Amino acid sequence: MKLEILRPGFATTVQDLGRPGHAALGVGRSGAADRGSFRLANRLVGNPSGAAGLEVTLGGLVLRATALTTIAVTGADCPLSKGGLNGPITLRPGEELALGMASTGLRCYVAVRGGIDVPPVLGSRSTDTLGKLGPPPLAAGMLLPIGSPPIGFPTVDLAPRAALPVSPVLRVTPGPRRDWFTDPARLLSTVYTVSPDSDRVGIRLTGPPLSRTRHDELPSEPCVPGSLQVPPSGQPILFHADHPTTGGYPVIAVVDEEDLDVAAQLRPGQTLRFRAS
Numbered sequence: 226m227k228l229e230i231l232r233p234g235f236a237t238t239v240q241d242l243g244r245p246g247h248a249a250l251g252v253g254r255s256g257a258a259d260r261g262s263f264r265l266a267n268r269l270v271g272n273p274s275g276a277a278g279l280e281v282t283l284g285g286l287v288l289r290a291t292a293l294t295t296i297a298v299t300g301a302d303c304p305l306s307k308g309g310l311n312g313p314i315t316l317r318p319g320e321e322l323a324l325g326m327a328s329t330g331l332r333c334y335v336a337v338r339g340g341i342d343v344p345p346v347l348g349s350r351s352t353d354t355l356g357k358l359g360p361p362p363l364a365a366g367m368l369l370p371i372g373s374p375p376i377g378f379p380t381v382d383l384a385p386r387a388a389l390p391v392s393p394v395l396r397v398t399p400g401p402r403r404d405w406f407t408d409p410a411r412l413l414s415t416v417y418t419v420s421p422d423s424d425r426v427g428i429r430l431t432g433p434p435l436s437r438t439r440h441d442e443l444p445s446e447p448c449v450p451g452s453l454q455v456p457p458s459g460q461p462i463l464f465h466a467d468h469p470t471t472g473g474y475p476v477i478a479v480v481d482e483e484d485l486d487v488a489a490q491l492r493p494g495q496t497l498r499f500r501a502s
Contacts (some may be wrong), residue, residue: 226496229289229291230368232286233286234282234287236282237279237363238352238360240255240280241257244272248447248465252353252356254280254466255406262334262486263280265334267340269299269312270295270386271374272340273423276336277341278337281334283326284301284326286335288322293316295314295338296335297311297313298335299311300330303330305320305324312383313382330490332490338375343359343360343381346359347359355469368417392498393487394499395500396483396484400475405438406463407437408436412453418429418431419492426465428491430460430497433463434459437475439475445472448464448468450468450482451465451482452464453499454472455477461486463480465488465489
């Protein structure tokens with residue numbers, strides 16, 4: 226049983242819950258950027274939460290089933306050619322499913338009953354766009370193998386979700402280099418805008434620059450998902466799913482893990498703020 230990719234959309238990748246535990250080797254966790262939406266998609270088709278699926282940026286994916294298949298789409302609000310978001314969709318052999326362009330949010334998640342069965346790398350089927358690990362981004366004509374269906378069946382047929390916030394407020398805890406900045410509290414009083422130059426590695430933010438009290442070089446040190454690293458420009462970069470495991474710029478704060486799903490759905494031009502956790 227396979228899924229045929231007719232049109233890959235923009236930056237569509239295979240993802241699961243990532244490959245944690247390899248930071249000492251310089252390998253990041255990677256995995257789905259919006260982990261809550263990803264887990265929900267798997268739940269809706271009866272898969273284990275970590276079964277591999279597809280992460281689709283903004284939409285545009287068109288796929289075809291080669292056998293009777295159950296699929297679910299979650300995450301960003303995008304129109305579907307069949308069925309609806311946050312519920313199981315049955316595709317018969319030869320039937321297609323198209324994802325339109327998302328009206329809100331950035332990333333959609335497509336789970337298929339049985340999971341995408343590509344070979345794992347370091348225990349994960351995730352595509353790490355920075356480390357170049359895992360399967361390549363999708364291309365037209367690809368045939369993705371589907372694993373054996375799980376024994377259990379979906380327990381819900383619809384899982385309504387709250388609308389994504391227009392201008393979210395992300396919770397942060399102080400970072401290890403907070404004292405490198407003249408006014409670290411300015412981070413909490415500034416409205417930032419998401420730059421178009423953002424991806425799975427990091428979300429670049431624009432706003433009044435954060436000035437530093439120290440300008441000497443910082444030896445590269447470990448970073449975690451959610452780290453707000455500040456380069457010489459003073460414009461923070463929010464490290465996300467495919468972030469490097471170390472960084473040479475000071476980290477002023479770290480976004481709470483629970484808020485990274487919201488950050489994953491931020492679109493270029495959208496605004497956000499930070500508050501103390």
